Amino acid sequence: MKKNLQCPLKDERDEQIDVRSKYHALDFLIAATQVLTVMCLIKGNPAWKGSLSTLFFGGAAMLFYKYDKYEEKTYIHIGIVLGLIGAALLVWFGITG
Numbered sequence: 699m700k701k702n703l704q705c706p707l708k709d710e711r712d713e714q715i716d717v718r719s720k721y722h723a724l725d726f727l728i729a730a731t732q733v734l735t736v737m738c739l740i741k742g743n744p745a746w747k748g749s750l751s752t753l754f755f756g757g758a759a760m761l762f763y764k765y766d767k768y769e770e771k772t773y774i775h776i777g778i779v780l781g782l783i784g785a786a787l788l789v790w791f792g793i794t795g
Contacts (some may be wrong), residue, residue: 720763721763724756724760727752728756728757731749731753731756734749744794745791747787747790748788748792753784754780755784758778758784759777760777761773761776761780762777765777
């Protein structure tokens with residue numbers, strides 16, 4: 699006899715847990731990247747440019763997510779600026795090494 703396995707509907711609590719877990723994961727990624735950037739700067743490694751670009755991309759991702767939830771244009775504008783700064787740093791790192 700087959701059991702009827704249905705996925706339970708996500709309630710508001712499940713959504714909050716999902717949002718918080720994604721936010722904390724992004725926070726952890728940003729913190730780890732900050733440590734890597736400082737280490738590269740101290741050692742004189744030019745990879746700090748690439749590492750710093752990921753920080754700007756992380757900040758932009760956070761703001762894009764906030765824009766998606768709150769629909770405030772300020773979030774998207776600042777997110778675009780941070781994304782462009784991150785892209786410029788990444789191109790600079792790619793060219794100069």
